[in-house]
Every structure is written in structure tokens, then in C-alpha cells.
Amino acid sequence: MTLIEDAQHALDSVQDNPTRALIEARQVLGSSLAEPEARVVAQWAVGRAEQELGHAEDACAALEAAACAARESGDVETEARIAVSLSWPLVTIGRTSEGFAALRLATDRLVGAEQARAIAQRGLLQLHIGRIDAAFASFNEALPGVRASGDRLDEARLLINRAAAGTTLGNARQAEADLIRAAGLANELGQQLLLAGAEHNLGYLYGRLGDVPDALHHFDQAARAYSALDNPHRLLHVLGNDRCEVLLDAGLTAEARALASQIVASIERDGDAGVDEARLLLARACLAGDDLSGAIDAAEAAASSFATAGRTTWAALARYVGIQAEMRRRQDAGRPPARMLADTQRLAHRLEAEGWRVEAAHVRTFCGRLALALDRPDVARAELPAMSELRHRGTAELRSQAWHATALLRLAEGDRGGARRAIRRGLAVVDAHQAGLGASELRARAAAYGTELARLGLRLAIADGRAADVLTWAERHRARSMWLPAVRPSADSELAATLVELRDAITRQREEILGGGGGAPRTEARIARLEHAVQQRSRLARGEATATTDHLDLPGLRTASRRVTIVELLTIEGMLHAVVLANGRMHLHGLGRIEPIIEEKEHLLSAMRRFLARAVRGFDVTAPKRAYDAAARRVDHALFDGLGLEPDVPVALVPSGALHGLPWSAIPTLAARPTVVAPSAALWQRPDPGLRPRRRRRSRALLAAGPGLPGAEDEVKALAVGYPGSTVLTGEAATTAAVLEAMLHNDVAHLAAHGTFRADNPGFSAIGLADGPLTVYDLESLDSTPRLVVMPACSAAALGVHAGDELLGTTAALLSRGVRSVVAPVLPVPDLATARYSLRLHEWLRAGDRVDVAVHRTGKMLRESGDPTDRLVADAFVCFGSDDPQTADVSA
Numbered sequence: 001m002t003l004i005e006d007a008q009h010a011l012d013s014v015q016d017n018p019t020r021a022l023i024e025a026r027q028v029l030g031s032s033l034a035e036p037e038a039r040v041v042a043q044w045a046v047g048r049a050e051q052e053l054g055h056a057e058d059a060c061a062a063l064e065a066a067a068c069a070a071r072e073s074g075d076v077e078t079e080a081r082i083a084v085s086l087s088w089p090l091v092t093i094g095r096t097s098e099g100f101a102a103l104r105l106a107t108d109r110l111v112g113a114e115q116a117r118a119i120a121q122r123g124l125l126q127l128h129i130g131r132i133d134a135a136f137a138s139f140n141e142a143l144p145g146v147r148a149s150g151d152r153l154d155e156a157r158l159l160i161n162r163a164a165a166g167t168t169l170g171n172a173r174q175a176e177a178d179l180i181r182a183a184g185l186a187n188e189l190g191q192q193l194l195l196a197g198a199e200h201n202l203g204y205l206y207g208r209l210g211d212v213p214d215a216l217h218h219f220d221q222a223a224r225a226y227s228a229l230d231n232p233h234r235l236l237h238v239l240g241n242d243r244c245e246v247l248l249d250a251g252l253t254a255e256a257r258a259l260a261s262q263i264v265a266s267i268e269r270d271g272d273a274g275v276d277e278a279r280l281l282l283a284r285a286c287l288a289g290d291d292l293s294g295a296i297d298a299a300e301a302a303a304s305s306f307a308t309a310g311r312t313t314w315a316a317l318a319r320y321v322g323i324q325a326e327m328r329r330r331q332d333a334g335r336p337p338a339r340m341l342a343d344t345q346r347l348a349h350r351l352e353a354e355g356w357r358v359e360a361a362h363v364r365t366f367c368g369r370l371a372l373a374l375d376r377p378d379v380a381r382a383e384l385p386a387m388s389e390l391r392h393r394g395t396a397e398l399r400s401q402a403w404h405a406t407a408l409l410r411l412a413e414g415d416r417g418g419a420r421r422a423i424r425r426g427l428a429v430v431d432a433h434q435a436g437l438g439a440s441e442l443r444a445r446a447a448a449y450g451t452e453l454a455r456l457g458l459r460l461a462i463a464d465g466r467a468a469d470v471l472t473w474a475e476r477h478r479a480r481s482m483w484l485p486a487v488r489p490s491a492d493s494e495l496a497a498t499l500v501e502l503r504d505a506i507t508r509q510r511e512e513i514l515g516g517g518g519g520a521p522r523t524e525a526r527i528a529r530l531e532h533a534v535q536q537r538s539r540l541a542r543g544e545a546t547a548t549t550d551h552l553d554l555p556g557l558r559t560a561s562r563r564v565t566i567v568e569l570l571t572i573e574g575m576l577h578a579v580v581l582a583n584g585r586m587h588l589h590g591l592g593r594i595e596p597i598i599e600e601k602e603h604l605l606s607a608m609r610r611f612l613a614r615a616v617r618g619f620d621v622t623a624p625k626r627a628y629d630a631a632a633r634r635v636d637h638a639l640f641d642g643l644g645l646e647p648d649v650p651v652a653l654v655p656s657g658a659l660h661g662l663p664w665s666a667i668p669t670l671a672a673r674p675t676v677v678a679p680s681a682a683l684w685q686r687p688d689p690g691l692r693p694r695r696r697r698r699s700r701a702l703l704a705a706g707p708g709l710p711g712a713e714d715e716v717k718a719l720a721v722g723y724p725g726s727t728v729l730t731g732e733a734a735t736t737a738a739v740l741e742a743m744l745h746n747d748v749a750h751l752a753a754h755g756t757f758r759a760d761n762p763g764f765s766a767i768g769l770a771d772g773p774l775t776v777y778d779l780e781s782l783d784s785t786p787r788l789v790v791m792p793a794c795s796a797a798a799l800g801v802h803a804g805d806e807l808l809g810t811t812a813a814l815l816s817r818g819v820r821s822v823v824a825p826v827l828p829v830p831d832l833a834t835a836r837y838s839l840r841l842h843e844w845l846r847a848g849d850r851v852d853v854a855v856h857r858t859g860k861m862l863r864e865s866g867d868p869t870d871r872l873v874a875d876a877f878v879c880f881g882s883d884d885p886q887t888a889d890v891s892a
Contacts, residue, residue, distance in 0.1 A: 096310030116145025130313030132355030196225030251445025396433030438541025447804030503772025706753025755793025
């Protein structure tokens with residue numbers, strides 16, 4: 001090949017392999033035989049390759065040199081084509097006006113297909129700086145010329161870029177069609193990079209539509225393809241940004257924040273473009289996680305950098321995040337400053353003018369809320385209609401916010417009834433979205449879409465002061481995902497195989513630790529990789545996107561309250577309230593600010609841990625017991641003194657938010673009576689779902705002992721004496737598969753094994769068995785369940801609490817699968833002491849007691865023993881579940 005051919009080959013191969021293209025081009029430039037034409041093309045290839053490798057400054061220098069050489073040789077057309085390439089790195093380093101000037105020069109000089117390519121490049125630059133409407137128009141203008149040239153590669157590139165603009169504009173159908181066409185062309189041409197780009201943009205499209213499973217699937221496909229290409233860092237950074245946005249929209253705040261932080265650090269290290277987008281996502285993640293200072297700092301950094309680069313629309317988006325954080329910080333300090341309303345209105349107008357209609361609608365809703373807080377209903381009536389028009393299209397988040405705007409608008413017009421109807425419609429949208437997801441984690445997190453709507457409805461109900469309305473609105477957005485039909489991931493063989501592999505890795509790690517060497521880094525890395533694979537695979541599951549109906553039966557609750565007092569706690573605007581149903585009557589009580597009660601809860605837990613630490617060592621417990629008793633009385637006083645509960649009447653308690661972690665059996669008012677703790681009144685009230693098979697069973701109880709728990713096998717063997725024909729699993733027989741199989745065929749399951757709660761991912765909360773952990777992901781494969789599950793393991797009842805009082809953890813998973821009652825401790829307790837508790841509990845159960853009565857009697861007996869450890873064990877165990885007047889069907 002001649003040197004000019006070598007230079008052209010380098011230029012043509014830039015996108016597939018920029019590193020090799022750079023080497024080839026420099027070889028041409030290093031040859032003394034290279035003619036001026038070859039040098040121009042080689043210099044052009046160097047600039048293009050440097051750009052692909054993320055070196056924008058070097059790319060500008062090389063392309064400016066190439067354009068200058070072409071101009072000096074009189075090759076006007078080549079100079080114009082190089083100017084098209086030069087425009088992109090100029091804009092990415094902030095020389096925006098120069099970039100667009102270079103494109104204008106090229107567009108004026110070029111004709112036909114080359115001119116169409118220049119127009120398409122203009123659209124790409126407009127897309128980058130946030131001028132979405134203009135970008136979409138440029139792509140439409142360029143498409144006929146590109147197609148007329150017959151260049152299918154350029155057509156595929158243009159369609160992918162037009163789809164990105166169309167996605168932001170909300171033209172989902174056309175965007176999807178563009179991407180499917182582009183993927184087909186890329187596949188025909190063998191262009192793996194373009195095919196990966198189409199997959200990437202399909203993920204972004206489905207993420208914008210709220211379809212999390214499909215978005216994550218396409219992102220995974222794109223990541224695998226990018227990783228196989230030369231120097232994938234820049235592409236993976238962009239993909240990471242888009243994945244982060246989907247995680248944020250799905251409510252996976254901690255994961256999104258970790259990813260955004262990682263991307264910012266990686267881009268700053270590698271010197272790639274895209275760091276400002278990552279900083280903006282980090283600001284949003286901080287805001288979602290209530291780190292308001294972090295949100296303000298990250299938003300200010302992003303806004304400043306965007307503005308310097310001439311990306312004013314992106315700067316507006318960053319400033320909006322900062323304003324939200326500032327508003328959140330001031331929300332308890334009275335009226336927001338008037339300037340905040342004017343600033344937000346300007347941001348909305350800026351976004352709308354550039355085609356960011358969805359984002360502008362969000363900002364307008366925020367404007368409406370600010371206006372109402374500032375007693376400016378006139379402004380609210382002007383700003384809110386734009387959002388309310390989006391009630392029937394777009395993502396579930398967008399539609400729920402549109403209904404929120406509608407409710408606010410109706411309030412501004414004095415129509416409280418209309419506001420309530422709008423709130424119900426918005427919450428129905430959230431219900432349907434939750435139902436369409438398959439993973440319990442995603443379902444629980446999606447409840448955040450309805451948080452502001454539910455608060456508004458509850459605020460209106462409390463202002464009206466009718467207890468029945470308050471209860472109805474509190475229940476309308478409480479633990480809704482636990483009602484949804486379970487998606488059976490057991491049919492997913494890949495997920496099941498990965499869980500088996502994960503158990504093997506964890507068992508290996510345990511053996512390494514017991515061997516004295518600690519967990520090997522390779523094993524730890526394998527566990528992290530497998531956990532990630534399980535988590536990602538589970539998120540691909542789908543539910544049935546049908547709206548759920550209201551489950552609360554108020555007349556039924558009134559009837560039940562003649563034998564059980566129902567107490568539902570709820571928090572709004574930092575204030576705790578209680579609705580009490582007793583003897584068919586309902587009352588609303590204000591309990592004051594929630595923060596002091598949460599502080600007392602922490603004091604109680606701390607005192608409980610100190611008391612327990614001294615008790616198990618045989619030390620004097622007088623002082624810690626006194627502190628513990630005092631803390632329990634203070635919590636009791638704050639929560640129950642003013643409720644007028646009748647003595648000895650059983651209680652069904654529905655906690656709120658952070659109060660879910662309380663050791664309820666330690667509170668004197670509840671320790672004095674049978675108590676059931678439920679995620680919601682509707683779930684406590686629910687009928688038996690009938691999941692347990694009614695065919696004749698070989699045994700009535702599953703009794704399993706896990707490894708490494710002192711006395712577990714003795715405990716199980718002692719229990720087996722009272723359960724003739726029970727399924728007993730100990731030693732190597734107590735595997736995950738065996739326990740899951742036995743849970744299908746027994747009314748009672750007693751799992752004496754170590755328990756763990758994973759706050760970072762409650763799906764990996766587990767019970768330790770012979771072959772590794774029985775996780776929440778495993779429990780979700782059950783097609784039928786026992787009526788009662790007893791888990792005396794440490795912290796087995798610990799729960800992760802999310803927006804809408806959605807609960808995640810082992811206990812939550814069992815209740816959502818249809819288990820009627822779960823008995824477990826909320827805190828670590830001594831293993832040998834729990835065995836005494838378990839034996840007593842099952843004695844009462846076999847005597848025919850209801851589960852809550854058996855738990856109460858067991859606790860009372862242990863407290864009266866005089867042993868401080870027994871007292872603490874009794875206080876740690878809680879009965880969770882539903883109203884179950886039947887016994888557990890375990891009597892001999």
C-alpha cells in the first residue's frame with residue numbers, strides 16, 4: 001500500500017480501533033517519503049484517534065494542524081471535512097462558539113452527502129449542549145441526504161443520535177424504531193461499536209420510560225460489547241452515567257451514589273469527558289439520600305463547569321438540584337425565600353425553551369409547591385397546568401408527579417375533594433408500576449414515586465381531623481408491594497445456579513476463616529461478583545402491570561377491634577400520630593415530634609446492649625438494668641400513655657418509619673398483653689391466602705439446625721419429641737434445598753441457625769445452613785409457605801425500611817409470601833438462652849394457643865424466672881404477622 005493509502009486506512013479504522021489507527025497514522029507522519037496529501041490525512045486520523053481515546057486537547061491540536069495544512073494546499077473540501085471532525089473536541093473542551101463556527105464553515109462549503117454529515121454533526125453538538133429541539137431538527141434535516149448517499153454506516157450513526165434526542169423529547173415510539181433500525185444496520189455491517197451503541201441507547205430509552213428490567217438488560221448487553229473494544233473507558237463512563245440515572249429513578253439511591261462517585265473519580269483519573277454529567281448525577285443521588293450539603297456542593301460544581309463550557313441548559317439542571325436541596329434544608333424553618341421562586345421559574349423557562357419538556361414539567365411542579373408555600377396561588381395556577389397535562393403519558397414517576405401537580409392546582413382553586421381524587425389517581429399509577437416490576441427490591445423502592453402524593457393526602461386528612469380518613473390515607477401508601485402477587489424466580493435457572501455458586505463461595509470463605517488464614521481476597525472478590533450477578537438477574541424479573549385496589553376493610557377492622565385493639569402509628573411533617581381502633585370506635589391522637597421518640601429508641605437499644613453484655617458475663621446488672629427499665633418506660637410514655645388502651649386486651653400494632661426497629665416486647669404496655677406487629681393494618685387484616693397445600697402431609701413441623709450455633713441440634717432434637725413425624729434436618733442434611741422443600745409441606749418451620757441482616761442489600765439477609773446462607777432470594781422461590789415460622793437466630797427480625805413503609809428483609813419476605821406469623825428477635829441474643837425460649841414457646845403452641853398468646857406467655861414466664869438474660873431474650877422476641885385467630889395446627 002502507498003503512504004496515502006496507509007493514512008486513509010488509519011482514518012477509516014479510527015472508530016473500531018483508535019489505538020492501532022493512531023500508531024499507523026504516526027508511522028505515516030514519521031516517514032520522510034510522505035507527500036502533503038498523505039500528511040493531511042494522517043494528521044486528521046491522529047486527531048480523530050485522540051478524540052476517541054478521550055484526549056480532547058490533543059485532538060484539537062492535531063485537527064487544527066490538519067485543517068491548516070489542507071488550507072495551505074488549497075484543498076478546500078478536505079479542510080471543510082476536517083472542520084466537521086474538529087467541531088466536537090472544540091465543544092467538549094468548552095470552545096463552543098469555535099466549534100459551531102467550524103461547522104458553519106463546513107456546511108457552507110460542502111454539498112450532498114458531505115453536507116448532510118455536517119448537519120448531522122451539528123445535531124450532535126446541539127444534543128451535547130442541551131439544545132434538544134434544535135438537535136432533533138438537525139437530525140431530521142440531515143437524514144434524507146445521508147440516505148440518498150447509500151451510506152448505511154452513517155445512517156445508523158444518525159439514527160442512534162436522533163433516538164437520543166427523541167428519547168429526551170418524549171418521542172419514545174420513534175426513538176425505539178430508530179434504534180431497532182440502527183441495530184439492524186450495524187449487525188449487517190458487522191459494526192460492533194454501533195451495535196453496542198444501539199443497545200446502550202435502548203437501555204436509556206427504556207429507563208426513561210420507567211421499564212427498569214429492560215433498561216438494565218440492554219445496559220448489560222452494551223457493557224459486554226464495549227468491554228471487548230479498544231479503550232472502552234470513555235464509552236463505559238457514558239454508560240455508567242446512564243445506568244446511574246436509571247438506578248436513581250428506580251429508588252436505588254445508595255447504589256446510584258456509589259456508582260456516580262466511582263465514575264467521577266474514574267473520569268478525573270483518566271481525563272475523559274463526561275465528569276460534569278457524573279457530578280450532576282452525584283448531586284441528585286445525594287439529594288435523594290438526604291445528604292443536602294453534599295447535593296449542594298456537587299450541584300454547584302457541576303453548574304459552574306457546565307456554564308464555563310457553554311452548556312447553559314445543563315447548568316440549569318444542576319442549579320435546580322441545588323435549589324431543591326436548599327428548599328429541603330429550609331422546610332422546617334418557615335417560608336422559603338421569595339428569590340427561590342423566581343430562580344426556579346427562570347430554570348423552568350430555560351429547560352422548556354431547549355426541549356427538555358419532562359424536566360421542565362418537574363421544575364414547574366416544584367414552582368407550584370413553592371408558590372403555595374409563599375401564599376402565591378396565582379403563580380401556582382400559572383405554573384402547574386403544564387405538568388398536569390402529562391397525567392396520561394410518560395413514565396410512572398412523571399404521571400404520578402403530574403397527578404401531584406393536578407392535586408396542588410385543585411387545592412390552589414379551593415377544590416379539596418378534587419385534590420383528593422387526583423391524589424388517588426396518582427397513587428394508582430404508582431401501584432400499577434410496582435406491580436409491573438418483579439424484584440421485591442425494585443417494588444419496594446418504587447414506592448418513593450408516591451411519597452409526596454401520600455403526604456399531601458395524609459396532610460389533608462389530619463387537617464380535617466377524622467380518624468377514619470387518616471387511617472385510610474395512611475394505609476393507601478403503606479407496604480403496598482407486600483400485597484402484590486409474587487413473581488416466581490424459581491423458574492429462572494440462571495438465577496438459581498448463581499445462588500448455588502454463591503453459597504459454595506461463602507462456604508469456602510467460612511472454611512478459609514476457620515483455617516486461620518482469613519478470607520482469601522480471591523474468594524471475597526468471587527462473592528462480590530456473584531452477589532452482583534444475583535442482584536442484577538433478579539431485577540430482570542417482571543410482574544403484571546395491573547393496578548391494585550384498596551385492600552383496607554374499615555367495617556371489618558371495626559369488628560375485629562372488639563377483640564383486639566388496633567394501633568397504627570404514622571409520621572407526617574416530623575409529627576407522630578396514632579389512630580386507635582377499640583371496641584368498634586376509632587380515635588386520632590397526636591403524639592408530638594418524632595425525633596425525641598427516635599432518640600429514646602436509640603437510648604433503649606443502647607441500654608439493652610449494655611444490660612445484655614453484663615448479664616451474659618455474670619457481672620452485676622443493677623445499673624444497666626435501671627437504665628434499661630427507665631428507657632423502656634420513657635418510650636412507653638411517649639407512645640402509649642395517652643392512647644387509653646384497655647388492660648389485657650391484645651394489640652395489633654402498625655409501626656411507622658424508624659420505629660420499626662423497636663424491641664416492642666420490651667415496652668411495658670405491650671409486654672403486658674399479646675401483641676402482633678404488622679407492616680400495615682390491611683396486611684394484619686388480610687385473609688389466609690391459602691398457599692399451604694391441603695393434601696395429607698407426612699409431617700406437621702420442619703425443625704432445622706444450622707452449623708456453628710451452640711445447642712442448635714440439641715434444641716431441634718428436644719423439639720422433635722413434641723412433634724411426632726416432624727421433618728428434622730441437622731448436620732449436613734440441613735441444606736438450603738432440603739429446608740425449602742420441607743417448607744412447602746409443613747405448617748410450622750423452626751429454623752435454629754445463625755441469622756444475618758444486610759442493610760446494604762436486604763435481599764442477602766440470610767439464615768445460615770449446612771451448604772451456606774438461605775437468603776431472601778431463595779425464600780422468594782417458595783410456591784407455598786408454612787403458617788408459622790420461628791427464627792430464633794440473632795437479629796432475624798431486622799428490617800430495612802423504605803419510603804411508604806416498605807419493608808425488606810427475611811421477615812418481610814416470609815410475610816409477603818403468605819406466612820401468617822413470624823416469631824424472631826429484633827436484636828442479637830445469646831444462643832443458649834434462645835433455646836429455652838423456643839422450647840417454652842412450642843409448649844404453648846402445642847397446647848393450642850394462638851401464636852401471639854404463646855409469645856406473650858413465653859415472655860412472661862421468662863421474665864418471672866429472675867434470670868436477667870431470660871428477661872432480655874423475652875424482650876427481644878417479637879411476633880410479626882396477620883390476624884390469625886386459628887392455632888398453628890401443631891397440637892399433638
